[in-house]
Amino acid sequence: MPAPPTPKFHEPVLVEAVLDLLRPGAGTLVDCTLGAGGHARALAGRAAGARLLGIDADPAAVAEAGRRLSDLIDKREVFVRHDDYVRLVAIVDELELKPVMGVLLDLGASWHQLRTPGRGFGFAAEGPLDMRFDPGKGPTAGELIARAPVGEIERWLREYGEEPFARRIARRIDENRPALGTTADLAMLVRRSVPRARQRRTLARVFQALRIRVNDELAKVRAGIEAAIEVLAPGGRLVVISYHSLEDRIVKTRFRAGAQAGELVVLTRRPVRPGAAEAARNPAARSAKLRAAEKAG
Numbered sequence: 001m002p003a004p005p006t007p008k009f010h011e012p013v014l015v016e017a018v019l020d021l022l023r024p025g026a027g028t029l030v031d032c033t034l035g036a037g038g039h040a041r042a043l044a045g046r047a048a049g050a051r052l053l054g055i056d057a058d059p060a061a062v063a064e065a066g067r068r069l070s071d072l073i074d075k076r077e078v079f080v081r082h083d084d085y086v087r088l089v090a091i092v093d094e095l096e097l098k099p100v101m102g103v104l105l106d107l108g109a110s111w112h113q114l115r116t117p118g119r120g121f122g123f124a125a126e127g128p129l130d131m132r133f134d135p136g137k138g139p140t141a142g143e144l145i146a147r148a149p150v151g152e153i154e155r156w157l158r159e160y161g162e163e164p165f166a167r168r169i170a171r172r173i174d175e176n177r178p179a180l181g182t183t184a185d186l187a188m189l190v191r192r193s194v195p196r197a198r199q200r201r202t203l204a205r206v207f208q209a210l211r212i213r214v215n216d217e218l219a220k221v222r223a224g225i226e227a228a229i230e231v232l233a234p235g236g237r238l239v240v241i242s243y244h245s246l247e248d249r250i251v252k253t254r255f256r257a258g259a260q261a262g263e264l265v266v267l268t269r270r271p272v273r274p275g276a277a278e279a280a281r282n283p284a285a286r287s288a289k290l291r292a293a294e295k296a297g
């Protein structure tokens, strides 16, 4: 069998908007979702000598970003940590990186993760039902599915995938649990549960729902935004790029509450979206929405 093609690395999304909003200068910028280091490299390139901290839960992403940023790590302009961004406040304290003047959260999975069959995030190729950002932590998607009651699986699909066929798919999964070993097995069950014309979108929603559950993503987005607001110095900025309505709703609601409380100034009245050229060039950008806020002085 020919080897699967090597996935290309993640192309950073909405880079110009991120650079405009997170102006490197005095103080530290934190990229909470380093990935392959695309945004970090662009931010570091804008201001030589600025300090940047990159965090990612995925050890493979941290290793790749470390390689791509090694010249800057050697000059102690960039610090890279394998960690969960919910620990942002503690990490900044441990590394003595205050004041923090900018934080970036580029949510979800990277193109590289989605296209690496061995990680189990995608339905296009066969892989283990894993889906963990950090393969060293917590149960895999397969382990969660194996022990969850059918009603719980239905709830994940409905709440995290907004999937109209949630009940039907959950029942099909329940009836076929012993045969469910890989992403291809799951994809086949999903295909069999819905009309052909709806299969692709349904697959995307089901895989998204399970990934969100496995990584507890929505709770982490809430906690990450709180940590960012806490760690930012007055005048510091938070930029969040989200890729589906569940994430974007959390960001929008928290920013609005912060503005009403006088804690934040919202910098994006409407979310920034990629232009036609970026969306055509970079499929990962198509659903992106960027929102930014400044911590009040």
Ligand SMILES: C[S@@+](CC[C@H](N)C(=O)[O-])C[C@H]1O[C@@H](n2cnc3c(N)ncnc32)[C@H](O)[C@@H]1O
Binding pocket: 010, 011, 012, 013, 032, 033, 034, 035, 036, 037, 038, 039, 040, 055, 056, 057, 058, 061, 083, 084, 085, 086, 106, 107, 108, 109, 110, 111, 133, 220
């Ligand atoms: C969309 S990618 C970021 C891509 C990156 N901006 C770039 O330009 O290459 C999102 C990254 O966030 C990481 N991630 C997701 N949840 C995380 C968490 N709670 N803590 C740390 N990293 C997380 C994922 O492992 C993934 O590498």
